[in-house]
Amino acid sequence: MIELFHNDMSVCSAKVRIVLAEKGLGWKSHTLNLRAGDAQRPEYLRLNPNAVVPTLVHDAKVVVESAVICEYLDDVWTETPLRPGNPLARARMRLWTKQLDEGVHAATGTVSACIAFRHQHMKKSAEDLKRYIDGIPQPERRERIQKAVEFGMDSPTFAPALRRLDRLIADIERALTDSDWLAGESYCLADAAYTPYMIRLEHLGLGDMIKPRPRIADWTARLFARPSFKTAVADWFNPETLAVFEAHRESAREKAARILKA
Ligand SMILES: N[C@@H](CCC(=O)N[C@@H](CS)C(=O)NCC(=O)O)C(=O)O
Structure with a gap:
């Protein structure tokens, strides 16, 4: 299962949601209110010590950093590749x-x-x-x-x-x-x-x-x-x-x- 801890209008969250959508992947949403400090709560810091969204949890494996998450998604789901083949x-x-x-x-x-x-x-x-x-x-x-x-x-x-x-x-x-x-x-x-x-x-x-x-x-x-x-x-x-x-x-x-x- 793919879970995404994210925020509605955060640019980094939207980046990962776009990749999920381009690849046609289903995912479970956990939204955080950043202004309320949700990303700083101890339970979230255990997932992402940087106190930022997004965080991807794939089959209980945690991946942070939006650029890394996007490449991870492209590595795991190789249909509809989103990285050019040419080096x-x-x-x-x-x-x-x-x-x-x-x-x-x-x-x-x-x-x-x-x-x-x-x-x-x-x-x-x-x-x-x-x-x-x-x-x-x-x-x-x-x-x-x-x-x-x-x-x-x-x-x-x-x-x-x-x-x-x-x-x-x-x-x-x-x-x-x-x-x-x-x-x-x-x-x-x-x-x-x-x-x-x-x-x-x-x-x-x-x-x-x-x-x-x-x-x-x-x-x-x-x-x-x-x-x-x-x-x-x-x-x-x-x-x-x-x-x-x-x-x-x-x-x-x-x-x-x-x-x-x-
Ligand atoms: N390099 C990180 C940056 C993440 C980041 O800065 N996220 C912002 C939202 S776009 C955030 O969560 N800010 C926390 C806050 O506003 O409290 C990534 O690409 O994932």
Whole structure:
């Protein structure tokens, strides 16, 4: 049996759900409320000591880290392979997925927290907020979230994170000059992995980064038209979270335009 401990709108969770959907696999859902600190509870830390989602449990075997989970799924269920057969294309795929772990995911987390999630955190009592922040095991992530909650889009971390994402978008636009998909002529784990990050940009009011770039605009339209996008991403949209994004989208759009023009 496949079980997934995940969160409705977490990008890393959506990444794994997309792979499960693309491969047509059934799974049992365990949802966590991240803002309530569910990922920090002792029983969850036994599965995932990093206090993050997702965690896959396959026949009682635990696998953590979304990129590792996606490759694990592709290793175990070899029908509908999602990694290119060609070694060079496979290396390209890994260069994309590696970038997520080496800065793009953190930049997305920073931007999301500075624009939107801080407003959810600020509704907590001072004690609950402190408990949540203190419960983040990684010092770097703890500081990032602390600053986002305190300063929002004026946090010193906001502009560099936004510029990192803008550079990513430019890199993707360039990569799509040579091929229809990120790593070559077929949809692969890299395309699946970036899908939730692209919809997050739209949700945050940062879609203007994508619009003027025709290849990435076409690629995202193709990603969002796949059946896996509906079942693994859109069907999990949380109306309360969408409302938080909506409330802060316009100010984020204006602020981002100013930063990226400078
Ligand atoms: N490198 C990890 C990152 C996981 C991660 O950062 N997950 C976020 C949601 S996308 C999380 O669980 N955050 C915990 C929190 O918000 O308390 C992976 O790819 O699985």
